[in-house]
Amino acid sequence: MATKDEVHHVHQSPGLSEGEVKATHKRREKVLMCLETLGIYCEQNNVPNIVVLGSGGGLRAMIALLGTLMELKKQNFLDAVMYLCGVSGSTWCMSLLYENGKWSEKLMSLEEELCESLSNSSWHLGKAEEYLEELSKDENYSLTDFWAACFVYQILQQFDENELADHSEAVETGVNPYPIYAAVDKEKLSEKGGNFPGTWFEFTPHSAGYTALGAFVSTRYFGSEFEKGNLKKKKKKVLCYMQGLWGSAIGSMEENIKFIRDILGRLVQLRLRTLFVVLERDTVIACQANLLLLDLQLCAISGSDPKEVFEKLRSVLSDDKEKTASIKLCTAIHNTWAMKTREERMASCAELGEQIEKEFGGHLGQGIPQGKLPPSQAVLLGSVWGLLRVVSKTVQCVLTWKWGTTHNFLYKSPNIKPSYLVENKIISLIDAGLAINSAYPLVLQAQRQTDLIISFDFSSGDPFETIKKAASYCQENHIPFPNIKDQKMDENNPSDCYIFRGDKSCPTVMHFPLFNNVNCSGEIEDYRKRFSTFRMSFPGEAIKDLLKKAGLNVSNNRAKIRNEINRLVLSSRTKELQKRVFVSFYTR
Incomplete structure (x- = not known):
């Protein structure tokens, strides 16, 4: 049975977890200093919440996000980012980086280590079999376990037996952006087609749960057996399993x-x-x-x-x-x-x-x-x-077709709404790329107060599918989002940067297709074929090329990124001045 302390690891609250609140508050100091180095000055209570989104796309997405973060660091933008949010292949890059408590300060050396690891095969079939034999003893064994032991392990060249909760130290100092990893509820996805807030499930180093419904469990206890809010049996979900869960929709x-x-x-x-x-x-x-x-x-x-x-x-x-x-x-x-x-x-x-x-x-x-x-x-x-x-x-x-089955931490919990959340002992979680291949629904939650979304799209096929789906999702669920219909978006010949602005109620979105007519002019289709999604590995030279192409999307648009941040700060300053004038006039 649970101890008194463990009872409170299941909760429903519309607000952010205490761990996230403390971490982002600390991070705000870092963002403020970074903006000053960019020549952008604002008060601490007006620091913009900037989010970087990394889409899915298998190993291609993992490498491309690494190249993107590298260039954001070189151009002095990385420390201005409050949240780093990933889907599928991007989560692999993120989860590897957050193993290091100061990864954003050591990105250059970490890049070399990761590239060397990806280039040298240390995966062994016999070792994967050992993992599988142990995993298959679990009553909730699913294809996610198989995927973790045989696919993720083979791609990342390691079976990470640490836990996501161990990464809390990497975010509580404010050195790194706060990470959010996306998944979706398999059953709700099939019912609602992904355009339903209750479909989305998030993981952070502090909590895991249904974002829009505010129903969470401490990340340390995700996968454990609960009933009526009480811990019945503690179970450990290692990072490799989580990587398999987040990145399970690589191929058809x-x-x-x-x-x-x-x-x-x-x-x-x-x-x-x-x-x-x-x-x-x-x-x-x-x-x-x-x-x-x-x-x-x-x-x-x-x-x-x-x-x-x-x-x-x-x-x-x-x-x-x-x-x-x-x-x-x-x-x-x-x-x-x-x-x-x-x-x-x-x-x-x-x-x-x-x-x-x-x-x-x-x-x-x-x-x-x-x-x-x-x-x-x-x-x-x-x-x-x-x-x-x-x-x-x-x-x-x-x-x-059984994926991501795990104990429902909300099973028979009192006072949890809607009721379907508490009815089933088991929930099934899968790759969010099957809904929207970029985690807009998680960062558009009102409590995160997102001002600017910098979206890097590493998808195969239509490089605008993610933002189109996000716009549709927001329209159906009455969530403020910029109008994207006024700009021409040619999926066969995309540019490298698109900016979508709306009224003051919604964030600005900057959208960056990975392969475009600027960084690989005339070769877009060749690059798409060369870096297909279901590839298990790439040669060393190909990895370097992909890192470079991803980085160019940042360096070629440095002025645009800075201008958008500055515009938000000026807009915020104007609103604050108007507020002060109103208060002053009213008090007279």
Whole structure:
């Protein structure tokens, strides 16, 4: 049960967390000094809240945000930033930087370390398997765990076992901008299409929760089991898991399943090549059938011919003549496959997976048959059982597309509204890039009082999709946002900087497409292809090139950035003077 102190780690409040309030108050001193170095003078109570947004975009986004921050530092703008907010690949860059308590002062040396790390492969399949075997023991195991151990670990070359809450020291001194990491509620996203404030979920070093609803838990306790606001079981969510949660929408469903299928196939081939002879027949059948189910799911998604997969699957299932339900269902699905829609085919795969699990996999991964093997062989086979559990659980997660499942910290909490927040034991959180690939909804919350949003768009495809979606989101939810329709936005030939201003009720937005007609004139499409989203790595020279292109968007627009900051300060000063004149006149 929870201690008296732990009870209060779940709360609902429309305001900012105490940790964020203290950190941003301290940060304001740093911002004020930075503005003075830029020749911009203002009083402490009028310091503008400047936000930098980094969009998603996989490894491309991670590297591009690093290059952007580097140039912001060189041009003396970084210390003027109050908040740094990221989605997907940008969160990978952020979470690595905040491991260092003074990263914004040591950015040059950190850049060299990160680039060297990305260029040198230290990822090992065997190590990933160890992580997976441990992660798969959890009742809430999902594809996010797999993604963290096999995708994020492979890209970042490390499995970070620290916690996000450990980064609180990096923000409470005011040395660095305050970080916000974005995710969305999977169920609410499917209901509302992303255009609903209650969809969005944020993480900071101090709290995690539903931003617009003001429902939070201390970040240290995210993932733990709560009931009625009381801590029942403490669970730790390491940073690598969080990186997997934030960056789980790198490719299409088909690309992601192909990746999962490839890794599982390699693991099975590596570990079971000489051990099938000592496994029970049902276990072998279940393992082979599970891998073929992934192939069948890929056929369902892509629309490719499933004939060969069905033949292999029926051949495997036919090894046991006593169990016929699975093969009958397999045949029935095959006979009606062509008449089904894509969604119906995917559902059929899930139904077949449930039946195969029921008939052949009931004991899969539960452990070694006691007393049947000598100790040395039992130890060897024990690791195989762990792998089989991973295969079985992962395939079932693919068939139901299960991502980001974690304990709902608001379960049965009293006085929490709306009521749906407290009804379910489990919530599912996924990459915010599936809603809006830049976290506008988090920084547009009134309590953050954002004055200027400097948005760096590292997306693939339309470089204006994020701001268009943000504008639509704000219109539907009656949130002040600049009018973006008056400016021409050519997605095939974008410029490097767009400025959108509105009335005094909304922030100014500066929008920077990564590849544009200034930093790669005539080569925009070539750069988009060269730095595609689902790339696992880039050569050293390509990394340097990408860092440079991202940095040019800042250096080429230094005057515009300074002018917008200065304009906001002057506007704020004018409002303050008008207020003083009004008060003076009124008191007479």
